[in-house]
Each structure stands twice: as structure tokens, then as C-alpha cells.
Amino acid sequence: MHKLLLGVLLLSAMVLAAPVASSLDAEPASAQATITYNLYATDGYVKLADGTPLYTYGFVGGEQGRPLSYMNRLGAVVNDPGGPPAPTGGPITAAEAPLAGNAQLPGPVMWAKVGDTVTINLKNLGTTVKKAPNDPHTIHLHGIDVDAANDGVPETSVAAVPANAVAPGAGNVVVYMFTPTVAGTYMYHCHQEADIHVQMGMYGALVVYNPGDAAAVDRTRGPNSGFGGTLMGATYAKDEIMLLTEIDVRQHRSEEAGAAGGAAFNPVNYQPQYWMINGLSFPNTIHAGVGFVWADWLATHKGYDPLITGSVGAKDKVLVRLINLGFETQPMHVHGFHPKVLGSDQRAWTWGYSPTLGQGLEKNTITIGSGETYELLFDFASQAQKSTYQTGTQTRYNATTGLPSSNTTTTDPVIPDPFTPPNTYIGGPTVAGLVGGTALGIPFQTSQFFPFHNHDDYKATNNGVYPGGQFTFVVPLP
Amino acid sequence: MTSPRSRRQGQKKLSRKMIALGVVAIVITLAVVVGWRLAEDEPALAEAPEADAVLEVQQHLPFQILIPLYLPKGFDRASVNITVDQGGPNGEPVVELAYRMRRGQTINIRQWVPLNPDLETLAGSKPIETKWGKGWLLTQARGVIALWVDIGPLRASIYSHDQDVLTREKILQIAETMGPASRRQVFTFEVPKPEIREIPPPPPFEPEINEDGVQEFTLTITPGGYSPMRINVKKGIPVKLHFRALGEVGCGNTLILPIGGASAQSVTLESEQDEKIVEFTPQQAGAFTFFCGHYMYRGILTVVE
Numbered sequence: 060m061h062k063l064l065l066g067v068l069l070l071s072a073m074v075l076a077a078p079v080a081s082s083l084d085a086e087p088a089s090a091q092a093t094i095t096y097n098l099y100a101t102d103g104y105v106k107l108a109d110g111t112p113l114y115t116y117g118f119v120g121g122e123q124g125r126p127l128s129y130m131n132r133l134g135a136v137v138n139d140p141g142g143p144p145a146p147t148g149g150p151i152t153a154a155e156a157p158l159a160g161n162a163q164l165p166g167p168v169m170w171a172k173v174g175d176t177v178t179i180n181l182k183n184l185g186t187t188v189k190k191a192p193n194d195p196h197t198i199h200l201h202g203i204d205v206d207a208a209n210d211g212v213p214e215t216s217v218a219a220v221p222a223n224a225v226a227p228g229a230g231n232v233v234v235y236m237f238t239p240t241v242a243g244t245y246m247y248h249c250h251q252e253a254d255i256h257v258q259m260g261m262y263g264a265l266v267v268y269n270p271g272d273a274a275a276v277d278r279t280r281g282p283n284s285g286f287g288g289t290l291m292g293a294t295y296a297k298d299e300i301m302l303l304t305e306i307d308v309r310q311h312r313s314e315e316a317g318a319a320g321g322a323a324f325n326p327v328n329y330q331p332q333y334w335m336i337n338g339l340s341f342p343n344t345i346h347a348g349v350g351f352v353w354a355d356w357l358a359t360h361k362g363y364d365p366l367i368t369g370s371v372g373a374k375d376k377v378l379v380r381l382i383n384l385g386f387e388t389q390p391m392h393v394h395g396f397h398p399k400v401l402g403s404d405q406r407a408w409t410w411g412y413s414p415t416l417g418q419g420l421e422k423n424t425i426t427i428g429s430g431e432t433y434e435l436l437f438d439f440a441s442q443a444q445k446s447t448y449q450t451g452t453q454t455r456y457n458a459t460t461g462l463p464s465s466n467t468t469t470t471d472p473v474i475p476d477p478f479t480p481p482n483t484y485i486g487g488p489t490v491a492g493l494v495g496g497t498a499l500g501i502p503f504q505t506s507q508f509f510p511f512h513n514h515d516d517y518k519a520t521n522n523g524v525y526p527g528g529q530f531t532f533v534v535p536l537p
Numbered sequence: 538m539t540s541p542r543s544r545r546q547g548q549k550k551l552s553r554k555m556i557a558l559g560v561v562a563i564v565i566t567l568a569v570v571v572g573w574r575l576a577e578d579e580p581a582l583a584e585a586p587e588a589d590a591v592l593e594v595q596q597h598l599p600f601q602i603l604i605p606l607y608l609p610k611g612f613d614r615a616s617v618n619i620t621v622d623q624g625g626p627n628g629e630p631v632v633e634l635a636y637r638m639r640r641g642q643t644i645n646i647r648q649w650v651p652l653n654p655d656l657e658t659l660a661g662s663k664p665i666e667t668k669w670g671k672g673w674l675l676t677q678a679r680g681v682i683a684l685w686v687d688i689g690p691l692r693a694s695i696y697s698h699d700q701d702v703l704t705r706e707k708i709l710q711i712a713e714t715m716g717p718a719s720r721r722q723v724f725t726f727e728v729p730k731p732e733i734r735e736i737p738p739p740p741p742f743e744p745e746i747n748e749d750g751v752q753e754f755t756l757t758i759t760p761g762g763y764s765p766m767r768i769n770v771k772k773g774i775p776v777k778l779h780f781r782a783l784g785e786v787g788c789g790n791t792l793i794l795p796i797g798g799a800s801a802q803s804v805t806l807e808s809e810q811d812e813k814i815v816e817f818t819p820q821q822a823g824a825f826t827f828f829c830g831h832y833m834y835r836g837i838l839t840v841v842e
Contacts (some may be wrong), residue, residue, distance in 0.1 A: 091641060091642070091643055091698055091699075093633065093635070093643075093645055095622070123622050124622050141623065145622070145631060145649075146657075147651070147652050147653070148651060148652065148653035148654070148655070148656025148657040149652060149653040149656055174698055175698065176645070176681050176696060176697070176698045205661065205677060205680075206661055206677055206678065207661075208660060208661035208662075209660045209661030209675075209677070210661075211660075216660060216661065217658060217660055228656065230653075230656055231656040231657070231658060232656060232657040232658070233658060233660050234657065234658065234659045234660060235660050235661075236659065236660075236675060236681050236683050236696065237677065237680055237681060238677070238679070238680030238681045238698040240679050240680065
């Protein structure tokens, strides 16, 4: 009798408890999300590092619902707090019209994490320059391995017909939906007449994070936001994108003038004059340059800062996502570091990063062909924050900037004797003062600027003017 | 010692008490049970758990948000996440419903009203027949499954990154059970397919021969035409035709019958209440058209052997 009663009580307790247990848990941090990008293909103008204006094709837009900031063809910043409009099939609407003619170079960074559903809405606003050919455009998701009809090759799938053209299907919106399954560095570009359109600027970076990564926690973060994660077995404190491209102005001028057939520039004669990292040539890559406002450029090209910094004290490991979207193979050389190559083309390299089996693959000059990506891990603990310089008349420094100067510049002061206060030194005299100043955005006292440049050194020029081109710095910070 | 009579009376009293107790117990039990049942009584038609949330969002939108009647097992309707993206001043507002399972799997339903539905295509999708018409299904080897379907002017995109949770059959079922969020609403998007069938015309009217040996019948003209429109009469037997009008027929008040001898017969009604009688005996077999004054209303009188 008692056992029966106990049994009944237990059963009723279980029955009552069951609804409580099945109530929905709080949303896990790694919940799958849906990310929508609204991109518009159009043309535009940019200014190269030496002030040359350049006609481009490209993409403009961004994530739906997030504030949009882009640089128009006159170099002014345009802010749209509501975000890019969702493309509407048909002629250009009033909401879309301001974007026409303001293609960005490079195209906006797109990013997601493994398991998210990514939707890209593409509409072609057409060219604004009358003579330029008004071509259809697509988005090819390089590395994502979707099926052919979704792949962005216009010959085997669908293209976006310019909305300002009189053609059947003009202004159509192509919606690409995919789920990334492998974390890594990808890229996207137009595949319509790829020999021309890619050179003209229709490209951008696409980054996929692992679900637990700090950089993917919410949509305000993402690449180059100061947050890290894990990739291919390595943990990094932050990541940077380095998207390598080149410019042959003859191709751009040929498209701008609408030359077709025999008069057009033949792509086989490709010989660039400008080389860029993330759309910038030195000195813009280190946030400097005449007539170049770094703050404006960074606000409109979020995620594309090519200056690599890391904290020595915090033993930062920085992931550099190297992408080549030009038409040349580039040997990229870094001074002062031997970054580990974690992987290439979104797949980990065996022995690439294996703390137990040794050093893995470490390269200080990495040759990257067009279409390749490399994941490079810089360990800032391997390099000091400060340099040491000789004392005496053989070493001088600029008292204003604190940077070392040539010992033939006899107007500059000599690096003083280490034993004379108030100089402090670590193993020798160090250059005092704010090196770099605030113009470069580096407020710390440091003396280490390591070039990370194209070792075909003529590509570190702006049309032959050295230094320029694919040249940036790696700066260890305290 | 109690007498048997008093004992019997006592027993009766006892049994009466017991009866009274029993009745009271039954009444109490009945009261408890009825009260319990009343308290637990749910309304006959239950609202969807997310109906109120959806209706609140919907009042700011220019279109009706639809929710699916069917969802795979394990999805909690009450915790649906509703987001609205304003595409832009001229763009389309898009509403997205995200139904979640406990472990984070999601089914998303995105709805919007495209201005040019033919110009917005889902790359890599293939057409599939649904209850609403042609839908577009996207399946990828590893990854997203999506179905675009147009329910009237509204386009719904049902998708999930998890193909185990959302199989092809389930996604079709979700699409085909989309409907208004609340029973307080009318479904504005249901467009039943019109059924077009060839209907054979009614057989010709054959008047009966009455006791006088006359084929007698009434021919009525209405704004829709003659009633009956086709008449079969037998040759050689007299015909008595009562001609009336019903409604405004204009020149239809005049009936012209080109049979009955050498010349055509013609009668005209003076008013709507008037009735005219036409008598003749058809001698010639064949089909004869009778008509109104302006040859607008027409009918066929067939004389058979």
C-alpha cells in the first residue's frame, strides 16, 4: 500500500517536472544565424597613391540592416545608417540610385561563421559612363564549393543584367544562398569576362570563422576588429586581411573609353604599373600619404587595414589572411619574422602547425599565385619591441620623429652615449621619443618597423616611384 | 431489548442516513468533477502560440504575415524570433520568422512582397510544383535547403542550413500549410485555381402534345436571351406558342418566326405583362432561326419528321 502510494507520488512528480525540463534553453552563443548581404555591381572612380584617378568596376553595399559607409567617386564619405537597401527587381529605384557609380575598391568584406546561412542579393546597377560597356555581372564565391548553378559563372549559371539597360530581364536580382562548412579565408569576384572584370576591381574578401571564435560573436566584429579565434589548430588574438592586386591603367582606360574589338586593350599585354594591398599602395598602407585621409578610408573599407601590429608583452599571435586576386604571382617577404603557414586555400597543411612535432612550416617569403590564399600566423613574442642602435657619430636620429637617420645627415643629432642620463637603454642605446608619432596611429615608443613587401621590388613602387606598391609594415607594440 | 419493529425502524433510519450520506457524497463529487471540467475547459479553437507576436509586428507592415500550420516536431512556436528589415524607402520590408529547436537548429521563413517577382531569382534553384503554384527549391550537397514560393503577391523563402531537420518533404509541407497567424483574420492570399470545364448545352426543348393534339409551349424572352433557346417540334402537328417577356428586353418584344406558310410570322408585345399567341402547323422539316426585331436575340426552332 505504501509502496504503491510512493510509486504514484514519484510518477506524478516526474510528470509535473517534465514540462519544466523541456522549456527552451537560452540561445547558445554559437547559434546559427542568417546573414544577408545586399551588393550592387556598378562602376566608379578611385584615386591611386600618386593621385592618378582610375576608372573601376566594383561592388558597393554591405550587410542588410547594418550601417553602411562608402566612399563615393569624389572621395567623400557617404553614410547610410539604415544600411544598404534590399535590391528590388526591375529598374533602379530611388533607394538604389545613390549607389550607382560608387563602386568600392576592394569590394566590401563579407564574413560569417560555419553553419550560418548566408544570402547575397546582387543587383547590377550598370555603368554610369556612357561609353563603357554595360556588362552583366555575377558573384563567384571562390573556394565555397557550391553547385554550378549557384557558382557565379555566367556561362553556366545566371548573371545580373544591368538595370539601366533595355534588355529582357534587366535589373534582375540574383540571390545566392549558401552555408559555409569550412573555416578559412575565401574571396569573391565577378566571373563575367573575368580577364577584364577582375582586373577592373570586382573583387573582395570573404572570411569564414569557426563557431566559437571571439571575432564572430556578433556582427559588429569580424575581420580586423581586434578579436581572435582559432583556425586550423592555432589560436590567434586578432586577424588581418591582405588582399593583393595590381592595376594596369591601360585596361581601365580602355574600358572607360568603350574601345571594343581591335581598339580595346588586349589583356595578354598585361603589365601593371601599380600594386596594392587591400586596394592601397604604400604609403597609404601605413595610413600616410598626401591628400589621403586614413580615417575616412578605414571607415568606408572596414576590415581592410594593411598595417599589421601586435603586442609583444601579450605574446599576440596574429593571423594574416593573404589573398591574391591579381593576375601575377607575388613573392611576399616579411622582415624580422618567420610566420607559420597554417594552411592554404582554406585547408590546413599537414604539419603546418603542430607544436608537438616541431616548428611546422615557417616561411618569410611566401609565393602566392592568383586565386590562392594563405593563412600566416605571426608570433609577436618572437620579436622584441625595440631595436638597439649603436652610439657615436656613426648613428644619428631625427630628434622630431625619433626615427633613425643616415649617418651622412650631419644636421641630425648623434645617438648619445648610453651611460649619460637620462637615456635608458636595453642592451644599448635606444632611440628616444615618439617614433612614428600619431600620424601613423602608433602612439607607443617603438623602433621596430618591419617591411612586409613584394620581393619583386619593382612592384614595391608606384609606377616606378619607390617606395610604393605592395609595401606595408609589421609593427611590434609593447 | 428492542422490539423487532424498533430495530427495523432503527435500521431504516440508519439506511436513510446512509442514503443521505451517499447522496451528499455523490453531489459533492459531481460538483467537484463538474467544476474541474469547467476550469480545464479549453476554447474549442486554440490560437497559435505566436499569433499575438505576429499580429503585433504585422500592424506596421503593408502585408499579412503568414505562419505555417505544420512545423516539424521539436520546434517551439512560442519562442519564434521575428525580425523586420526595412530594405529601404523604396525597398521592400522583409519580415523573418526564425523557429528554433532546443539545440539551436533553426527554420527560417522570410517573407516579403517583391515588386517584380519574375526579376528576383534564387540562383541554382529548380522549379517544383506546390499547392500555390510553381516554387523554387534549392538543395546543396552540404548546406542550405531553401524553398521560394509565391502565395499571391507574397513571396516566402523557407530555409534552413540543416537538411536533417528540414527535409524536402517537410519543407514542402511547411510551404503548403502557410496561412494567417490568427483565426481572427481572413486569408487574403488564397487564390483558388478556376476550373474550366466544357459544359454541353442543354438538350433542345420538346413540347408535349396536349389533349387537343397541339404542341403547346411558352417562349419567354429575357435580357439573357430566349428561354428555351432551342426547340424541337414535330412536323404536321399544330404548334401553339405563347410568347411572353421577362425584364427589359428592348426590341426583343418583337418576335419574328420565319415559318408557318409562305411568309414569316411576327408578333409584338405591348407590355411586360402582355402575352401573344402564335399558332401554326409546320409543314417543312429543318432548322429555322427565330429572332427579335434587330436580329440580336436569336433562337433555333427545329422541325423534325
